[in-house]
Amino acid sequence: MYRVVVIGGGWSGCAAAVAARKAGASVVLIEKTDLLLGLGNVGGIMRNNGRFTAAEENIALGASELFQITDSCSRHRNVDFPGHKHASLYDVMKVEPQVRRLLKDIGVEIHIMTRVIDVVTEMAELPEEKPKKYIKSLIVTNGTGLGQKNMEVQTIEGDVFIECTGSTGPYSLRQ
16 A cells, blocks of 8 residues: 655645545645644635636545535635635634544544654666656654754655645745
């Protein structure tokens, strides 16, 4: 079984984790904060403008789980306001626990308060190709924080790594 490691627990990271798990992979999700969904915990807007069509297309293609959660947590539906048509507004206090429960129920291993601090690579030679560097594992630290004397460090290995750090970006860009 392939081991997929998803870095970032926002909407895209959660969607990647669900898709990888449904495809049969073992999945580890790494999130640096104490909540999943990232900036999705701020506004709670769904199905507005082109997102309505995108949601319905994804549901028709078999990716309904996360949309069912936002729909069930929506306090307001079919709202029009400047720049937005037919929006749904979900309750940001209800949606994250339901997404977390879904991920756990389908077997995703979730690491919150965990930061990626380094990447371990190796060279690999494939037939008829030049040698290439591949990611072998990630070095992560737990929620004790960087700069702590007794910071716990762990290695997470994987076959596939999906970077979904989103709007706040990887830690190394903010030092």
